[in-house]
Amino acid sequence: MNEEKGITYDFASVESKWISEWEKSGIYKAKIDPIKPKFYCLDTWPYPSAEGVHFGYVKSFCGMDVVARYKRMSGFNVLYPMGWDTLGLPAENYAIKIKRHPKEVTDESIKNFKKQFNAFGLGYDWDREINTADPSYYKWTQWLFLVMFKNGLAYRKKAVVNWCPKDKTVLAEEQIIDGVCERCGEKTEQKELLQWFFKITDYADRLYEDCSQLNWDEKYLNLHRNWIGKDVKEGKTTFHIRDWSIARQRYWGPPIPIIYCESCGTVPVPEEQLPVVLPTDIDFTPTGESPLMKDESFVNTTCPTCGGSAKREVDILDTLVSSAWYEFRFPDPRNSERFVSKEAIEYWRNVDHYQGTIEHLTAHLVYARFVTKVLFDQGYLPFDEPFPKYTPVGMLVDKSGTKFSKRLGNAPDTNELIQNNGGDLLRLSGYFVSPFDDISRWGVEDIVGVEKFRNRLWRVFKEKVDGDRYDMPEEIVRQTHRLVRDVEQSIEKMRYNVAISKMMVFVSTLLNHEGEVDKELWETFTKVLAPFAPFIAEEMWSQMGHQKSVHVEHWPKYDRALVEQGIISIAVQINGKVRDVLEVETRSTKDEVIALVKENAKIWKQVSEATDCIFVEDKIINFVTSSR
Numbered sequence: 081m082n083e084e085k086g087i088t089y090d091f092a093s094v095e096s097k098w099i100s101e102w103e104k105s106g107i108y109k110a111k112i113d114p115i116k117p118k119f120y121c122l123d124t125w126p127y128p129s130a131e132g133v134h135f136g137y138v139k140s141f142c143g144m145d146v147v148a149r150y151k152r153m154s155g156f157n158v159l160y161p162m163g164w165d166t167l168g169l170p171a172e173n174y175a176i177k178i179k180r181h182p183k184e185v186t187d188e189s190i191k192n193f194k195k196q197f198n199a200f201g202l203g204y205d206w207d208r209e210i211n212t213a214d215p216s217y218y219k220w221t222q223w224l225f226l227v228m229f230k231n232g233l234a235y236r237k238k239a240v241v242n243w244c245p246k247d248k249t250v251l252a253e254e255q256i257i258d259g260v261c262e263r264c265g266e267k268t269e270q271k272e273l274l275q276w277f278f279k280i281t282d283y284a285d286r287l288y289e290d291c292s293q294l295n296w297d298e299k300y301l302n303l304h305r306n307w308i309g310k311d312v313k314e315g316k317t318t319f320h321i322r323d324w325s326i327a328r329q330r331y332w333g334p335p336i337p338i339i340y341c342e343s344c345g346t347v348p349v350p351e352e353q354l355p356v357v358l359p360t361d362i363d364f365t366p367t368g369e370s371p372l373m374k375d376e377s378f379v380n381t382t383c384p385t386c387g388g389s390a391k392r393e394v395d396i397l398d399t400l401v402s403s404a405w406y407e408f409r410f411p412d413p414r415n416s417e418r419f420v421s422k423e424a425i426e427y428w429r430n431v432d433h434y435q436g437t438i439e440h441l442t443a444h445l446v447y448a449r450f451v452t453k454v455l456f457d458q459g460y461l462p463f464d465e466p467f468p469k470y471t472p473v474g475m476l477v478d479k480s481g482t483k484f485s486k487r488l489g490n491a492p493d494t495n496e497l498i499q500n501n502g503g504d505l506l507r508l509s510g511y512f513v514s515p516f517d518d519i520s521r522w523g524v525e526d527i528v529g530v531e532k533f534r535n536r537l538w539r540v541f542k543e544k545v546d547g548d549r550y551d552m553p554e555e556i557v558r559q560t561h562r563l564v565r566d567v568e569q570s571i572e573k574m575r576y577n578v579a580i581s582k583m584m585v586f587v588s589t590l591l592n593h594e595g596e597v598d599k600e601l602w603e604t605f606t607k608v609l610a611p612f613a614p615f616i617a618e619e620m621w622s623q624m625g626h627q628k629s630v631h632v633e634h635w636p637k638y639d640r641a642l643v644e645q646g647i648i649s650i651a652v653q654i655n656g657k658v659r660d661v662l663e664v665e666t667r668s669t670k671d672e673v674i675a676l677v678k679e680n681a682k683i684w685k686q687v688s689e690a691t692d693c694i695f696v697e698d699k700i701i702n703f704v705t706s707s708r
């Protein structure tokens with residue numbers, strides 16, 4: 081046996097233990113607490129496909145978990161929920177393909193997703209889980225339609241629409257990419273049909289102007305703004321955005337709550353009759369006509385106004401309608417009287433930090449902002465912007481830069497990865513490969529580096545932390561304070577790769593330190609590690625004798641004066657020109673400074689092939705490159 085005998089870290093049993101402990105203790109459950117400031121963070125929810133969580137999105141989900149844990153430790157009352165965007169074409173098409181009901185299929189997928197999310201250590205408040213296919217949820221999607229209808233913002237007209245001949249359904253602009261259907265790749269056609277629309281053009285001006293209130297990165301905000309599009313021509317303002325086509329002639333969605341009566345015309349279903357339940361026993365093979373049309377017990381009804389016989393609308397609402405308001409359901413997910421209570425929405429308000437992909441900037445976010453403004457205007461919400469802060473995250477792709485896909489055979493098996501490595505290592509490797517909003521080229525070999533780090537920190541814990549207090553060298557104490565500051569800043573800027581490399585350096589220092597490690601110093605490190613690797617941090621915390629979870633502890637405070645002591649600025653030059661300024665410890669060696677230069681990927685790209693490097697201690701580092 082090797083020297084690590086007895087100190088091997090058994091991730092599998094540790095992780096499964098904490099998954100069930102956290103569920104039992106309910107540490108992630110959010111409750112209204114007027115004394116504490118709230119922090120509501122949210123990831124765009126997934127469509128639960130049969131394949132399980134796509135590994136490309138793992139970085140995104142785990143990334144928001146870091147924010148949630150850090151904010152909780154920093155004294156915020158954190159709302160961090162998750163749910164399922166179950167309805168829509170992908171689920172319906174898949175169900176047709178395998179000849180099963182979409183509800184059955186998606187229910188199974190949800191179970192699988194939930195298991196995988198738990199395995200990644202994502203600290204969601206599962207008491208707030210919602211699902212667009214649940215009648216208690218889509219009741220309020222239908223209610224939203226009625227709000228639009230009653231305020232003249234939902235209308236039906238004959239219109240030329242985009243049609244997918246293969247899926248036999250209408251598509252919205254953003255569901256078409258370069259003239260083909262984004263779902264099936266078929267070339268789309270134009271067709272004239274009687275269609276339902278939301279009058280988003282009435283709000284185009286506000287959607288455009290209010291972008292100035294949003295705390296989004298300018299380049300992403302521009303993408304969003306340009307999609308709404310404004311043209312100030314011959315004194316007349318026009319917008320690029322068109323009215324939102326919301327009806328689909330398919331099955332798997334909420335029925336549009338409208339009744340047609342020969343004497344009264346188009347009549348909205350009374351609110352107290354919601355939800356209009358989607359029949360489950362129905363042949364939904366696409367024919368081009370709405371499948372609900374074939375169900376006579378659904379179609380034939382009585383007119384709510386005159387009591388005469390009438391017919392129901394047979395089109396359903398598109399999935400983008402279901403997800404345009406979901407962030408308001410999490411604060412009060414079981415309310416059957418309102419979509420959200422006044423009390424809950426006044427406390428939790430809008431989402432403080434929302435995260436998704438770049439694609440969401442051009443459809444989902446425009447619709448969600450529109451719906452919020454309508455609900456605000458009608459007095460249902462105390463604010464008119466849902467997502468003051470939005471950060472798009474880069475996907476994980478393979479080493480050649482290709483998106484992971486089942487079709488290409490390059491997609492890693494998420495379950496297998498979990499089984500072989502555990503959640504902590506997958507999280508760490510995903511964060512470590514690149515800055516957060518960059519597309520990250522990832523391969524299983526990236527696990528090796530973080531595994532080494534994990535094993536080293538476990539070794540320090542087992543060999544050098546005996547639970548007693550020790551006087552540590554001044555330099556190590558200073559480094560600990562700096563670590564807290566650096567990790568804090570890295571989380572705020574979502575530069576998790578920097579945070580992890582700082583932690584790696586710190587663990588090396590302790591491993592090289594002769595003698596024991598002070599208990600409180602190690603506790604500080606454990607707290608700083610906790611948002612990134614929640615399982616091993618919890619395990620160490622518990623083994624150190626703590627009864628309460630590390631995830632409800634207070635984030636450590638650093639001593640500013642100590643952090644700045646012995647630090648000087650050093651100029652990084654390329655061919656004599658200053659390109660960066662680094663904060664380094666006095667008397668840092670050339671190698672130590674080069675290691676810091678590497679953290680700035682942009683600079684490092686230019687200097688990694690340098691022909692010469694001139695170093696003057698405490699003053700400059702100058703790289704000489706041949707391409708002068």
Ligand SMILES: [Zn+2]
Nearest residue numbers: 244247261264
């Ligand atoms: Zn299609």
Ligand SMILES: [Zn+2]
Nearest residue numbers: 341344383386
């Ligand atoms: Zn009538």
